[in-house]
Amino acid sequence: MNRLNIVTLGTKDIVRSHEFYKELGFHTSIRGKDTDPDIIFFKNEGTRIALYPLKELALDIDEKNPPETVSGFSGITLAYNAKSKEEVDEIFERAKKAGANIKKEPQKTDWGGYGGYFTDPDGHHWEVAYGEMWEFDECNMLVIEDR
Numbered sequence: 001m002n003r004l005n006i007v008t009l010g011t012k013d014i015v016r017s018h019e020f021y022k023e024l025g026f027h028t029s030i031r032g033k034d035t036d037p038d039i040i041f042f043k044n045e046g047t048r049i050a051l052y053p054l055k056e057l058a059l060d061i062d063e064k065n066p067p068e069t070v071s072g073f074s075g076i077t078l079a080y081n082a083k084s085k086e087e088v089d090e091i092f093e094r095a096k097k098a099g100a101n102i103k104k105e106p107q108k109t110d111w112g113g114y115g116g117y118f119t120d121p122d123g124h125h126w127e128v129a130y131g132e133m134w135e136f137d138e139c140n141m142l143v144i145e146d147r
Helices: 014-024 054-061 085-098
Strands: 006-011 028-033 036-042 048-053 077-082 101-108 114-119 125-130
Touching: 006 014, 006 054, 014 028, 014 036, 014 048, 014 085, 048 054, 077 085, 085 101, 085 114, 085 125
Parallel strands: 006 048, 077 125
Antiparallel strands: 028 036, 036 048, 101 114, 114 125
16 A cells, blocks of 8 residues: 545535635535535545545444544644745735634744645644755656655
């Protein structure tokens, strides 16, 4: 097993989360009614993202004993690797307009890059960062080489 196809984000309000991500610039495909979607898939490059009602996601894992849903930091971040500092700033401006909670304004990082963090309406943490040393492949995926 050596790939990740979909990251599903549990959401308390799928319609609000959908609006947030559309404002960030994501293109999506809705399954179900626009006013009450069953699931929303993102039409993004790389690993796909989906939005799914949090309670339903917990029940999908185990109907008889669903995992406890908690608030706060889950220990997982999502990352967008930008191709310039200006792109990082542009994404943060879009995120602010969409209602993101800015956790760390874009700034110089200790590893020599530039980036920051925000959360979506459900508290999922996003890092948006740029590294001058980064290279991207033909699919816009970050190239990570063995050292």
